[in-house]
Structure formats: structure tokens, C-alpha cells
Amino acid sequence: QVQLVESGGGLVQPGGSLRLSCVSSGFTFSNYGMNWVRQAPGKGLEWVSSISPSGGSATYADSVKGRFTISRDNAKNTLYLQMNSLKPEDTAVYNCARHGDSLRGQGTQVTVSS
Numbered sequence: 001q002v003q004l005v006e007s008g009g010g011l012v013q014p015g016g017s018l019r020l021s022c023v024s025s026g027f028t029f030s031n032y033g034m035n036w037v038r039q040a041p042g043k044g045l046e047w048v049s050s051i052s053p054s055g056g057s058a059t060y061a062d063s064v065k066g067r068f069t070i071s072r073d074n075a076k077n078t079l080y081l082q083m084n085s086l087k088p089e090d091t092a093v094y095n096c097a098r099h100g101d102s103l104r105g106q107g108t109q110v111t112v113s114s
Contacts, residue, residue, distance in 0.1 A: 002026035009108030022079040022096030030074040033099035038092035
């Protein structure tokens, strides 16, 4: 079964950190670029970050640049998002997505609040 399953979300105070994980199955993970996207309450889907199939190249939205780091472990079929210096405006449901098509996980909630 082709799927993506995220984990690692939660409630964190402003300035805190979280690490999201996304485990893939049912396809050759190392063949695909991967993305993190997020959707805040009442807002549209926002692209956060992308990484190349090898992990050698990554890009970030300006809103998270310098605070978030995307990475992947192709041996473990897993995508990560390290989030540091979290802000209340980072509150959203975070999804991993396979680049170039509609495959997306169910999402993990990140809430940044004091």
C-alpha cells in the first residue's frame, strides 16, 4: 500500500523545537523528491520545504528559512523536518507529500502556544 505517515507533532512553547517524521511505504522512496506543506486554521495550503531524491538539495519558504531543516534517510524510507525557534504562526497541520503528484500523508498537528 502506497502511503505516507507523519508523526512528531504536539504542543510546544514559542521558541521551542519539534522534529517531524514521515515514514513512506509502497514505493521507492529514494526515487522521489519530497515536500513538507502545512495548513493553518482558516488558511490555505502553504509549501514549507522540499528536498531532492538524494537529499543533496533543499529549499525553504522564506517564513521558515533559517529555523527549519528538512532531511531524509533513504535507508529508512523516512523524511524529517527539524523545527527550531518555533513561533505561534507556525501552528498548523503539517503534511509530507511526494513531489509531483497528490500523494500526501494524513498530517500531524503542531501547536505553538504559551
